[in-house]
Amino acid sequence: MTIRMMGRHLREGFKNLLRNGWMTFASVSAVAITLLILGVTLVIALNAEQMSNYVQGQLEVSAFLKDDVSDAQARQITRQISAMPGVKSAEYISKEQGFQQLKQELGSQYQDILGGLSQKNTLPAKVVVKADDPRQTLAIGQRIAQLPGVEKVNDGKEVVDKLFRFLDLVRNIGLAFVVGLVITAMFLISNTIRITIFSRRREIEIMKLVGATDWFIRWPFLTEGLLIGLIGALIPFVVIVFGYRTLYERFDGSFLALAFPLISADRLAGTLAEVLFGLGLFIGLWGGIVSIRRFLRI
């Protein structure tokens, strides 16, 4: 196909879009909403994956000490834990230190909330333990729990598991939505193109009579579908990248006070572009092919 032909097909495709504006609007919206949901799901999934990698390397056990354990006893327990096989480090954090840490993590915005707390310091003293091998964290935690003076052990796994189960759920619901919406969007596009084909039936008839090739007649409708897909992908792409960049800068690259690092906006934009534009063009092309096969009949 020559450049001149491609130009013509693209121009005709554009004319088709304008020819039935409302249907075009509906189709573009359907694609845009579909891809917006997919894009947001993708952002969450990518960050969750990154988070899981990060947490794997950070997994630690917090052994909370009973309230009546004295400072000296606490240091004794810490030494005991350090000596256990497989333990990389054990650090004693007194009630006072724990409070200061929390204060720092929450940052200046939340100082007021802590104001009331500072008087009667209710945080328990704890020993923070890291394993040589993060996968041994659980076993070490169980052994520590049996030591006298230890109230309870929080190996963090439960929280992390819950978080991941939640994120999996978000991803699955998102994907289910996307599958349904992709089908709806394809249907809308093929319907839009069907209407265009109908409104151009005279032109099509004459083109056939004077000897235009089948592909020459088909291309404008394929480009119509492709353009719908392209515009439908561009909108959510811009919205998500812009929105994510804003959020990213506000959170300073990490999620809440948990200090989970977020994927940088630039890296995200690359993956997002591949998925959104890829799927957008696919949906558009598919809608075009369906209507050509069913309604153009050449």
Next chain:
Amino acid sequence: MIEMQDVWKQYPNGTWALNGISVRIGKGEFVYVVGPSGAGKSTFIKLMYREERPTKGHLFVNGFNIERLKDRKVPLLRRHIGVVFQDFKLLPNLTAAENVAFALEVIGTPKKYIRRRVKDALEWVGLADKADLRPAQLSGGEQQRIAVARAIVNNPQLIIADEPTGNLDPDTSWGIMKLFQRINDRGTTIVMATHNREIVNTLRKRVIAIEAGCIVRDEDKGMYGYDD
């Protein structure tokens, strides 16, 4: 130019429209196809530009073996055939010149040739001065002239017309017939289905009469032969 050997045509609903047609039309001939309504004239003509396919029989047009012609190759056949219909088939939102140019554009003719050839075709049909008007601003006869210009713009060897004067009054019809005569004078073959007795009996040509899907008469400088 056109050769049919025992051609039969049955439509999907079961109707037999042609029942064993054998005919030869040579290059440069001018042929009227006449017969009562429903006799099969349009079907006979549609086979020539492969709008319909024969159910049985052999059919050659412009050197193409229509039986063997792949769907993909049909456009090549049609680029050498000009078609004119009773209802003109012009695009209402294009000007006269654009309507003629359309036929060249959609077969990929380079732009630099299109202008020249559209101008020539419009001059040939005597409508150069109305090039920028739309069909709605033209009379029926003028619209049919535009359709003729579109049919000849690619210099086809064969022109097929199905009742081209069916929608026109007698005077205007004669204007169109003069055009066809001039096209034929250039050596272009013309096959025209018509109900116009006055024209057939005055501008005398070969007449093929079809009744109930069979050729019942085929004579040079024949008469219309029906009184409808």
